[in-house]
Amino acid sequence: MVADRAGVSRQTVSNAVNAPHRLRPATLAAVTSAIEQLGYRPNQAARSLRTRATRVIGCRLLPSAHNGTGGVLDRLLHALCDSARSNGYDLLTFSAEDDDDEISIYDDLLRRHAIDGFILTNTHHVDARPDWLLARGALFVAFGRPWSRRGAKHSWVDVDGARGTAEAVTHLARLGHRRIAFLGVHEGSGVGDDRLAGWEREAGRLRLATNGLLARAEDGIASGRTLAAQLLESARPPTAFVCVSDAMAIGAMRAIEDRGWRPGHAVSVVGFDDSPVASVIRPGLSSLRQPIEAVANQLVETLLAVLSGEQVRPARLLLPPRLVVRVSSGEREDRRGAPAAPASPRMQAEVATTRKGEVP
Amino acid sequence: MVADRAGVSRQTVSNAVNAPHRLRPATLAAVTSAIEQLGYRPNQAARSLRTRATRVIGCRLLPSAHNGTGGVLDRLLHALCDSARSNGYDLLTFSAEDDDDEISIYDDLLRRHAIDGFILTNTHHVDARPDWLLARGALFVAFGRPWSRRGAKHSWVDVDGARGTAEAVTHLARLGHRRIAFLGVHEGSGVGDDRLAGWEREAGRLRLATNGLLARAEDGIASGRTLAAQLLESARPPTAFVCVSDAMAIGAMRAIEDRGWRPGHAVSVVGFDDSPVASVIRPGLSSLRQPIEAVANQLVETLLAVLSGEQVRPARLLLPPRLVVRVSSGEREDRRGAPAAPASPRMQAEVATTRKGEVP
DNA sequence: AACGTTCATATGATCGTTCATATGGCGGTC
DNA sequence: GACCGCCATATGAACGATCATATGAACGTT
Numbered sequence: 114m115v116a117d118r119a120g121v122s123r124q125t126v127s128n129a130v131n132a133p134h135r136l137r138p139a140t141l142a143a144v145t146s147a148i149e150q151l152g153y154r155p156n157q158a159a160r161s162l163r164t165r166a167t168r169v170i171g172c173r174l175l176p177s178a179h180n181g182t183g184g185v186l187d188r189l190l191h192a193l194c195d196s197a198r199s200n201g202y203d204l205l206t207f208s209a210e211d212d213d214d215e216i217s218i219y220d221d222l223l224r225r226h227a228i229d230g231f232i233l234t235n236t237h238h239v240d241a242r243p244d245w246l247l248a249r250g251a252l253f254v255a256f257g258r259p260w261s262r263r264g265a266k267h268s269w270v271d272v273d274g275a276r277g278t279a280e281a282v283t284h285l286a287r288l289g290h291r292r293i294a295f296l297g298v299h300e301g302s303g304v305g306d307d308r309l310a311g312w313e314r315e316a317g318r319l320r321l322a323t324n325g326l327l328a329r330a331e332d333g334i335a336s337g338r339t340l341a342a343q344l345l346e347s348a349r350p351p352t353a354f355v356c357v358s359d360a361m362a363i364g365a366m367r368a369i370e371d372r373g374w375r376p377g378h379a380v381s382v383v384g385f386d387d388s389p390v391a392s393v394i395r396p397g398l399s400s401l402r403q404p405i406e407a408v409a410n411q412l413v414e415t416l417l418a419v420l421s422g423e424q425v426r427p428a429r430l431l432l433p434p435r436l437v438v439r440v441s442s443g444e445r446e447d448r449r450g451a452p453a454a455p456a457s458p459r460m461q462a463e464v465a466t467t468r469k470g471e472v473p
Numbered sequence: 474m475v476a477d478r479a480g481v482s483r484q485t486v487s488n489a490v491n492a493p494h495r496l497r498p499a500t501l502a503a504v505t506s507a508i509e510q511l512g513y514r515p516n517q518a519a520r521s522l523r524t525r526a527t528r529v530i531g532c533r534l535l536p537s538a539h540n541g542t543g544g545v546l547d548r549l550l551h552a553l554c555d556s557a558r559s560n561g562y563d564l565l566t567f568s569a570e571d572d573d574d575e576i577s578i579y580d581d582l583l584r585r586h587a588i589d590g591f592i593l594t595n596t597h598h599v600d601a602r603p604d605w606l607l608a609r610g611a612l613f614v615a616f617g618r619p620w621s622r623r624g625a626k627h628s629w630v631d632v633d634g635a636r637g638t639a640e641a642v643t644h645l646a647r648l649g650h651r652r653i654a655f656l657g658v659h660e661g662s663g664v665g666d667d668r669l670a671g672w673e674r675e676a677g678r679l680r681l682a683t684n685g686l687l688a689r690a691e692d693g694i695a696s697g698r699t700l701a702a703q704l705l706e707s708a709r710p711p712t713a714f715v716c717v718s719d720a721m722a723i724g725a726m727r728a729i730e731d732r733g734w735r736p737g738h739a740v741s742v743v744g745f746d747d748s749p750v751a752s753v754i755r756p757g758l759s760s761l762r763q764p765i766e767a768v769a770n771q772l773v774e775t776l777l778a779v780l781s782g783e784q785v786r787p788a789r790l791l792l793p794p795r796l797v798v799r800v801s802s803g804e805r806e807d808r809r810g811a812p813a814a815p816a817s818p819r820m821q822a823e824v825a826t827t828r829k830g831e832v833p
Numbered sequence: 834a835a836c837g838t839t840c841a842t843a844t845g846a847t848c849g850t851t852c853a854t855a856t857g858g859c860g861g862t863c
Numbered sequence: 864g865a866c867c868g869c870c871a872t873a874t875g876a877a878c879g880a881t882c883a884t885a886t887g888a889a890c891g892t893t
Contacts, residue, residue, distance in 0.1 A: 121842070121843085122842065122843045122844075123843085123844095123879090123880080123881090124842070124843060124844080124881080124882095125841085125842055125843080126880095127880070127881060127882095128841090128842085131881085135840085135841070135842090136841075136842085137840090137841065137842095140841075140842080152584060153584075154581065154584035154585045155585065155879080155880065155881095156522070156585065156586050156878085156879050156880065157518075157521075157527075157585040157586055157587040157880095158517075158518045158519075158520075158521035158522040158527065158586060158878085158879080158880090159518075159522050159848090159878070159879030159880035159881085160518075160879080160880055160881075161517075161518035161521075161848095161880090162516070162518040162519050162522050162847095162848050162849065162850085162878090162879080162880070162881090163847075163848050163879080163880050163881040163882075164848090164880085164881065164882090165848080167517075167518065169565070174547075174550055174551055174554060177547050177548065177551055186547055187534075187537050187546055187547065188537065190534055190550070190566065190568075191534055191537055191568045194534060194566055194567050194568040195568055198567060198578075203565050203567065203582075203587065204565065204566055204567070205529070205563050205564065205565050205566075206550065206554055206564050206565075206566050207554050207558060207563070207564070208550075208551045208554040208555055218558075221514065222563075224512060224513075224514035225514045225515065225516065225517040226516050226517055226518060226849095227517040227563065334753065363753065367755070389749070389750065390749065390750050390753050390754075393694065393723060393750050393754070394750075394753070394754060395727070481872075481873085482872065482873045482874075483849090483850080483851090483873090483874095484851080484852095484872070484873060484874080485871085485872060485873080487850070487851060487852095488871090488872085491851080495870085495871075495872090496871075496872085497870090497871065497872090500871080500872080515849080515850070516848085516849050516850070518848080518849080518850090519848070519849030519850040519851085519878090520849080520850055520851080521850090521878095522848090522849080522850070522851095522877095522878050522879065522880085523849080523850045523851045523852075523877080523878050524850080524851065524852090524878090525878080586879095
């Protein structure tokens, strides 16, 4: 506590740091300058010990295995770190084999008082983690809706997958498509069902056919290829695919190429997640980009509100994804030889914000 | 300290946790059982305050912008978390705009005593960070050699890029290639120069031409495409490309396709980093996979040795990458119609360890 | 001028550990 | 039997901050 160089007591220094408004301007200036000169920063351990707050947020790394998350982990982490740090918090990361493993790490961190709260990632059906955390009295915010139950007692932020796939349908319909298929995953995955619902809803709204245009399998390139091939060989084949993931979409593109056609010319494809691959493969894959940075900001803000105790009722936030248009959806040329309708200003903006450095 | 339930003093509990050998078996058992029953874990803040050690390691997230690092950040983080945790440490991550920003975060974390040591990533020429940390007396280990100077005073772990590109040349030569080009980045990048050196060295050793077979530009798909096209149009074109990155390699594949050829048939390509894209694009891109998990283990182990004060002389560790063979290097068919030489057992092993879930 | 109120700053205690050191018991040696 | 040394355990202090509370100064009111 050499900061008594300012000629005041410890407590005054503490106030200067934590409640500057309490000090008279002159005193504050003196203390601040002493702090500057000595390069003082409060010792985190001592502070945590006394206040019982570590100013650290814990977050499990999304499992690498997640095909769909290519690039999402990276973006989410960067954004979380930035949001946390600009709010005076740090991010502690850990990886876990499965939910049980993750819970045991939660337990460890909580018992050691190494953390103030968690950001839960990768929520899914029959997810034991929220209940465990709630029962434990731990504070957290989830990235992902609680898929299993309606009135969850915790706050969450999620991306509106249905809105995304609906937008994809709108986009394709505007380009002239009438038979738009959906390549999804097996029923029971919250994310998958959500994205499917958007396709179904929007197709209904636009009075487009859905019969015989839905195919589901495990996520993956191989699945996408097989499913798309089956649909393309059917009596009334689709002219476009909206896909639950970029992996599925890439599979669909392969199936189209397998028939000697070009994705975006003969048949259009839209993926989901805008993974790095989407901008690299040829032709470029139109895809729905999750607003990960906004999600991270909201997650951190909400968690801090929860930590501060202000948050009385759980927050529920649904953010819209954004369609990144590339060649695979066929915007650049009309499928039937007629000149394409001019893109709307909004579309142009979207094209312009396509990730830099990519090769269309 | 409800753990006095065991009928002993605080200090004995402390000893049971930190120096069990000091206790008589009977006492230890009593304390341990009390600890179990109460689910006690030492409060991290109190412990840190007293011992001046936080058991937290800091690590900057690799910048997303890094094209070449697709998938590397993800793997590195998971591995670092696992290694740290199994050694009783936690990983604190942060992102930074540039080196200055990073240094100011170091400064903050050190001043607050929020961290024991750092893992430095993404070392490069004229890197102010190691010197700053050394001058500050901070403990750290770098992932990446100190490219600017010889006898660095700090420990580091790195991947032997030269060895990787040399292996790629060996592999291609074994498949019959005599004119193997290298697509590199501008001189001055440590990683880039290292990888180039391996190609040059191995080509020399095998008495292969290098004249007119080296092309350099900024990293990226577009660059790779342009450079490869130029070389292919030259008087004595190469029959294979070793590339400084997967991005360059993908560019080279495009240039090959631009001429109506198929990568792996007409001309072979090998990339570097084995990014997720490498296994997804068609044809699959042979690439050099960095042993990130081993790197992470070594980084953590070395850092812990440094933290414990045991490490007297700086450790320097160079780990070899591994060639993951896919279609683009043309192993499966001989380019001139003759049957391909049978793959060596080592090669088969490498093929077998190709990432699961990929579509060849 | 005495009063109560508010604001600015100071004091002692405390958070939960581990450190340094003290104490007591036990066995072996002279 | 007294002494020494060693081992297991206990005691008080300290780590560096904030909390709760006390003190004193400044102010406006009657």
